[in-house]
Amino acid sequence: MAQSGGDVSRHRKAHLETVESLCLGLLDDDKSRAMFGYLQEWPDLGSMCYPNASLGEPPLAPEASNGSGSSGGGGFRKRRPDACLVTKGESNSVCKRPRGKQQPCNPDQMAAAVGKGKTERARAGAKKKAELALPKDSPATSASTVTAGQKTDYIHVRARRGQATDSHSLAERVRRERISERMKYLQELVPGCNKVTGKAGMLDEIINYVQSLQKQVEFLSMKIAASNPVVNFDIIEDLFGRQLSQAACNPAALAAMAMPIGQVEPSCLQMSPLPAGSPGFGLEMVVNNNPYSPAPGGAMSVPAGASVESCLDVHGAAGWDIGSQSLFTGFDAPFQPVQSDCLLDNLKMEM
Amino acid sequence: MSSRRSSRGAISDEEINELISKLQSLLPNSRRRGSSQASTTKLLKETCNYIKSLHREVDDLSDRLSDLMSTMDHNSPGAEIVRSILRS
Numbered sequence: 001m002a003q004s005g006g007d008v009s010r011h012r013k014a015h016l017e018t019v020e021s022l023c024l025g026l027l028d029d030d031k032s033r034a035m036f037g038y039l040q041e042w043p044d045l046g047s048m049c050y051p052n053a054s055l056g057e058p059p060l061a062p063e064a065s066n067g068s069g070s071s072g073g074g075g076f077r078k079r080r081p082d083a084c085l086v087t088k089g090e091s092n093s094v095c096k097r098p099r100g101k102q103q104p105c106n107p108d109q110m111a112a113a114v115g116k117g118k119t120e121r122a123r124a125g126a127k128k129k130a131e132l133a134l135p136k137d138s139p140a141t142s143a144s145t146v147t148a149g150q151k152t153d154y155i156h157v158r159a160r161r162g163q164a165t166d167s168h169s170l171a172e173r174v175r176r177e178r179i180s181e182r183m184k185y186l187q188e189l190v191p192g193c194n195k196v197t198g199k200a201g202m203l204d205e206i207i208n209y210v211q212s213l214q215k216q217v218e219f220l221s222m223k224i225a226a227s228n229p230v231v232n233f234d235i236i237e238d239l240f241g242r243q244l245s246q247a248a249c250n251p252a253a254l255a256a257m258a259m260p261i262g263q264v265e266p267s268c269l270q271m272s273p274l275p276a277g278s279p280g281f282g283l284e285m286v287v288n289n290n291p292y293s294p295a296p297g298g299a300m301s302v303p304a305g306a307s308v309e310s311c312l313d314v315h316g317a318a319g320w321d322i323g324s325q326s327l328f329t330g331f332d333a334p335f336q337p338v339q340s341d342c343l344l345d346n347l348k349m350e351m
Numbered sequence: 352m353s354s355r356r357s358s359r360g361a362i363s364d365e366e367i368n369e370l371i372s373k374l375q376s377l378l379p380n381s382r383r384r385g386s387s388q389a390s391t392t393k394l395l396k397e398t399c400n401y402i403k404s405l406h407r408e409v410d411d412l413s414d415r416l417s418d419l420m421s422t423m424d425h426n427s428p429g430a431e432i433v434r435s436i437l438r439s
Contacts, residue, residue, distance in 0.1 A: 175392065182395035189402050203370035206398060210377050213405040220412035227419045 374398060 183202060187193040190209045193202055371391060378397050 178392045179395065182392055182399065186395060186399055186402070189399060200366050200370055203367065203374060206402075207370065207374050207377060210374070210398065210402060210405070213402065213409065214377070217405060217408050217412060220409060220416055224412060224416050224419060227416070 377401075 183199065186206055187202060190202075190206050192209075193205045371394060375394055378394075378401050380397065
């Protein structure tokens, strides 16, 4: 899992970077347009992102965009405001404001996103009426393309028409757009987010979804543990990570856990809310020495540490439409403030 | 997701910050020491990663469970427990 996790995280990072870069191409603050364009504008976004890939004229900067597209991988580059101003002044004759963000994009990522950006760009270009003369920008583009391969933290931003051009506003705009892009990406990840608009609503949905996923993992882990009538400590240690070795240094606790696994499992479902100071239960997936607190350590402990409290929050998640709704609603009955059986009391005391 | 909403007052910044910190608390790696204020972009990125990893974990566990269910003896106490869990 760790290895795959590493792979995935790398892939995710790359993917996100691309997403980010692509999204950054959408300079408009128009949410709907950005969102729509988001879906449409991906690959070309990279090419058009280039400073001046004048919107609406994507093919104009073929080599630059391609070059930048292929260079990929880099971060963003921040152009100095005066550069923006200079460019702006130059292009004033042609258009009002330079617009475009320059992003190195991963070529493979671009492939995934291809096709989506073009429409948006065209629309954006039409709306913007800011067309930077290509030739002027090509050198800049190619220069940036060359450096695109190197990983930098700069973000190239162009001031848009009617917007302040001081560095703070630009930085702020960049930051906002990044956040917006990430939010959109999350929106795709989280089902049902499309109907909700607005940061708060989406954040709420995301939080609910994460919680329900945690519970789902916990539930599945429980089932797997339950289906092994003989306590296989290897499995349990896998499930609980190091928590078990920490928590269950007490052999008596281990023995207690070992015995009536059959009994313990169902009673786990009936765990009453743990007092804040009580240690984890071991088998009950919450092998946590610490009370459930905002940051249970370790990835595995998260589902494990999706603690009793979150278990009890199942009521809220019962409405979550992830297909396992029945499973969660099924939890409602068991999750009542039932007295833990004596075994669990023993566990508590021993830990 | 621009600042238009806050200017309209529909969603207050305070609420959003609250939601963000709540989300941060859900993430497994949120540092506890002083609960440093993570940049929102990083937080959102972490959330993306986390959701994906949860997805993978759920898939992985489901596969394991289905394997277990298919191979285990139907009369074993373990199977009975699982069935009861599924039934409830």
